[in-house]
Amino acid sequence: MKDLSLRLGGIILAGGESRRFGSPKALARLKDRFFIEYAIQAIEESTKDIVIISHNSIKSELNRVTTMPIIEDLPQYKGKGPLAGIATGINYLKCNWYIVLPCDTPNITKSEIMSLVKHIKLDVDAIIPVVKGRIQPLIGVYHSNVVSEIIEILESDHYKMMKLLDQLRVTYVPFEDEQPFQNINDLEEFQKLNDK
Template identity: 40%
Template sequence: MERIVGVVLAGGESRRFGRPKAFAKRKGMYFFQIAAEALRPAVQKLYIVSHPSLVLRFRKETNDEVIMDVEAYRGQGPLAGIYTVMKRTEADWVFVLPCDMPYMKASTVQKLVSCIDDAFDVIIAAHFDRIQPLVGAYHRRTINEMERLLEEGDNRMMSLLERARVRYVNEQHFQEESTVFQNINSPADHSIDGE
């Protein structure tokens, strides 16, 4: 049985960005591919959680499994994406990355994985005094709480963190450059490659 599966969250609509962020490029690689390659050495299987309109495009670009949120909670953000993957796997942990952190590194993921402790429900990055709920691992025991929140229409990641035993990993655990955790919200945030 798989212990850790990886998830690239690429289900957002990228409204501020003006086009699908997952398919923006840095150094010739799509953003979603950068996230997938950062995860790959640390996980036994990889999922791409896609917006419905992009499923076919992802499937042309990757051999990883491309899925959409379960229908009941479609459009309810990252919480729905993580929940969807938990429903598809028996893995103990689901390690999540967003598709819009093009400076993320495999070494960072490996360091976070080394901080996994089964005494906690969630292990997430909190470098530079910034909690990153979409950079870290969620134990499958959180699935019931996720379902409750989604049923209530509360899809805030912070609502889940308030109800879970969370290990916040920061500079005390390992040093990292701030750029690694930089989200790209508009093309002006970085000189990304053209398409």
């Protein structure tokens, strides 16, 4: 049964300095667009309520690329990884469900996002892709009620996404094609992507 009071929001985790990559990944340019624009495009067909969680150091540059709201982690959770970003996004957008997407998966499209969204139902807390057997917790759809578990984990100084999933009712959605879910972590991966 679908949640009839469904209100869907989008949380894009834009990170900060991206040390392994050498520059902020959200502002990396692939073909004619920035990574952050690919993330927005993947989500915006499902919802226009989108917030970007970012580091203050790149906020002004991101503001030149998009009109979406850009905010920093809640002060008490700053620097505590993606769980802090998700908690911040849930706190900012008042929705029932949230699409969560990192900015460094530029191959993901609205098709994969909608494949997750269609699994929303009342007795589930999270909908997570499993790509060739590998769980991808940074890409998913989370119910607003997960925020209490996230805060509990953050306050215990554990920042692992899998610790959260272990506490939730999760629908795992299998995908065979790895390409849409590929994280671009370094310049070598970026170059390969640009050469395609």
